[in-house]
Amino acid sequence: MNLEKLKESMYQLIVETSTNLPKDVRRAIREAKQRENEGTRAAMSLATITNNIQMADENVSPICQDTGLPTFKIKTPVGVNQLQIKEAIYEAITKATKDGKLRPNSVDSLTGENSGDNLGLGTPVIKFEQWEKDYIEAKLILKGGGCENKNIQYSLPCELDGLGRAGRDLDGIRKCIMHSVYQAQGQGCSAGFIGVGIGGDRSSGYDLAKEQLFRSADDVNPNESLRQLEEYVMDHANELGIGTMGFGGETTLLGCKVGVMNRIPASFFVSVAYNCWAFRRLGISINPETGDINEWQYQDGELVSFKEENEAEKQTAAASESESSIVTLEAPITEEKIRELKVGDVVRINGMMYTGRDAIHKHLSDNDAPIDLNGQIIYHCGPVMLKDDEGQWHVKAAGPTTSIREEPYQGDIMKRFGIRAVIGKGGMGPKTLAALEEHGGVYLNAIGGAAQYYADCIKSVEGVDLMQFGIPEAMWHLKVEGFTAVVTMDSHGNSLHEKVDKSSLEKLAQFKDRVFN
Numbered sequence: 001m002n003l004e005k006l007k008e009s010m011y012q013l014i015v016e017t018s019t020n021l022p023k024d025v026r027r028a029i030r031e032a033k034q035r036e037n038e039g040t041r042a043a044m045s046l047a048t049i050t051n052n053i054q055m056a057d058e059n060v061s062p063i064c065q066d067t068g069l070p071t072f073k074i075k076t077p078v079g080v081n082q083l084q085i086k087e088a089i090y091e092a093i094t095k096a097t098k099d100g101k102l103r104p105n106s107v108d109s110l111t112g113e114n115s116g117d118n119l120g121l122g123t124p125v126i127k128f129e130q131w132e133k134d135y136i137e138a139k140l141i142l143k144g145g146g147c148e149n150k151n152i153q154y155s156l157p158c159e160l161d162g163l164g165r166a167g168r169d170l171d172g173i174r175k176c177i178m179h180s181v182y183q184a185q186g187q188g189c190s191a192g193f194i195g196v197g198i199g200g201d202r203s204s205g206y207d208l209a210k211e212q213l214f215r216s217a218d219d220v221n222p223n224e225s226l227r228q229l230e231e232y233v234m235d236h237a238n239e240l241g242i243g244t245m246g247f248g249g250e251t252t253l254l255g256c257k258v259g260v261m262n263r264i265p266a267s268f269f270v271s272v273a274y275n276c277w278a279f280r281r282l283g284i285s286i287n288p289e290t291g292d293i294n295e296w297q298y299q300d301g302e303l304v305s306f307k308e309e310n311e312a313e314k315q316t317a318a319a320s321e322s323e324s325s326i327v328t329l330e331a332p333i334t335e336e337k338i339r340e341l342k343v344g345d346v347v348r349i350n351g352m353m354y355t356g357r358d359a360i361h362k363h364l365s366d367n368d369a370p371i372d373l374n375g376q377i378i379y380h381c382g383p384v385m386l387k388d389d390e391g392q393w394h395v396k397a398a399g400p401t402t403s404i405r406e407e408p409y410q411g412d413i414m415k416r417f418g419i420r421a422v423i424g425k426g427g428m429g430p431k432t433l434a435a436l437e438e439h440g441g442v443y444l445n446a447i448g449g450a451a452q453y454y455a456d457c458i459k460s461v462e463g464v465d466l467m468q469f470g471i472p473e474a475m476w477h478l479k480v481e482g483f484t485a486v487v488t489m490d491s492h493g494n495s496l497h498e499k500v501d502k503s504s505l506e507k508l509a510q511f512k513d514r515v516f517n
C-alpha cells in the first residue's frame, strides 16, 4: 500500500467532510427553506444557514466551528493492514487540525487539558470491519457536541411528557421518537436529522442509532413497519412547530432513519442520535494498492449550490431593511439601552465582544475577570483559530455554542461583572431569565453552526486571556462589525424559548393516541 497516498486520501476525506456539506443534506435543507414563509425568523435563519454552507465550501473552511468527535468506519478486504490505516488517519487528523480544518477538540476528561491535535485517549474513534469486497471503504462523521448532548435513550415502558405511557411495542417506539424531537428543542441546532436504534443494549442501541446517520437522507427503509414509522415521524414532527434554531417554523426535522436489532427479554431500548443541520458525513472508496480515492459517497445527483438564491436574498434584504427595525449595539452598553430591547428585536453589534464558554464560566464563578467586563458582551463561542508567522491570530470559524450549559453560572456572573448581553444559541433557563430582569440584561440568539458567516463579521482578534484552557475555551477579544443576532430573552421576563417549549409540548400531546397496532 502507498502510505503517503493513503494519508492524503484520508486528509481529503476530513477536509471535504468538514467544509462541504453532502448533496443529500443540501437537498433536505433546500426543501425546508422552500417550505418557510418569506420574512419569518425561520426563513431568515435558513438563509443564513445556506449562505454559511456556501461560504464554507468556497473558503474550504469548517461549516461549523465544532468539528466534533471524528468517527471513522472502515471496511477492509481480507489481508489489508488495519494498523497502517490507523496511522494514516492519525497523521491526516493532525495535519487537518494544524491547517484549521478541524478544531482541536480532544480534551483530557480529568485535567481539562486540550491535546491540541485531536489525538488522545479514545480520539478519534476508528471502527474496523472486514468485508468480501476488493476495495477499502472509509466513512467519516463529524458530529458536534451540542447535538450529541441531545441524544436520548428510552427504556420501555416509560412515561413521557405530553404523550403518557410508551409501551413495549411499535406505538411505544413512535412516542419515544416524537418525544426525542420535542426534548431537543433548538439546542441541537434544529432542523435536525435523527438516527434511531430499536433494541440492543445501552451501547449497541446507540451504535445502531448512529449507524442510521450513515444512510442516505433520501433512501427508503426496506422494512415495511420501519418505513411507515419513518414516514409518520417525518410527517408529524414538523407539526411541533419548533423550527430552525427553536425560533418556531414549519421545519423541525430534516430526516428520520430507524434501524432494529434483537434485544434480551428484560431490556427494551429506543436510542436516538440527534444530528444538527450541519450534518457532516461523507464516505470514500479507496484502492488498497495505490491508496487513491476511487469514489465519493452521498454525492449523487446534481450540484446543489445556494449561490444564486443567496445573492437574490441579500439584495431583497438590503432593499427591504429599514435601518430603524434593527438596533445597533456597541459595548459598553448601558442598562437603559438594554431595557429598551424586546424579544424579537434584531440587533447588529459593532465593536468588542469576548468569548466565554464552559471553562470561563466556571472560572469566573470563583475568580476575578482578566479584563473589565462592565457593560460588555459575552459570546458563547469556541472558535477555530490559527496563528500566522507574525504571531497574529486569525478566526477560521466562530459560530455560537449551546448556552444552556452555562445556566448554573450565567445570572450570577452577569450581575457580578456588570455584563449586559450574552450571545449564544438554544436559549437559557429560568435562573438566567430572572437575572436578566433583575440586572438589566439580554440574551441574543445567533444561528448555530453558521461559523463562516460569523467569522466574516469578526474584523480582528485584539487579544486573548486564559489560554491555559485551550483554544476553544480561552477568552478571545474579538472586534466585530455587523454581527447580527435576535433578542430571544429580554429584561422584562420574556423568553421565546419558554414560549416555544410550552407550545410544542401542547402540540406533542396531540400525538398521544395509538397509531400503530
Ligand SMILES: O=C(O)C[C@H](O)C(=O)O
Residues within 6 Å of the ligand: 065, 066, 144, 145, 146, 147, 187, 188, 381, 382, 400, 401, 402, 403, 448
Ligand atoms: O462546541 C461548540 O462549538 C458548539 C457545540 O457543538 C454546540 O452545539 O454547543
Ligand code: SF4
Residues within 6 Å of the ligand: 064, 065, 066, 067, 143, 144, 145, 146, 147, 187, 188, 189, 276, 277, 278, 399, 400, 401, 402, 448, 449, 450
Ligand atoms: S454548534 Fe450546532 S451546528 Fe455546530 S456542531 Fe453544535 S449542534 Fe452542530
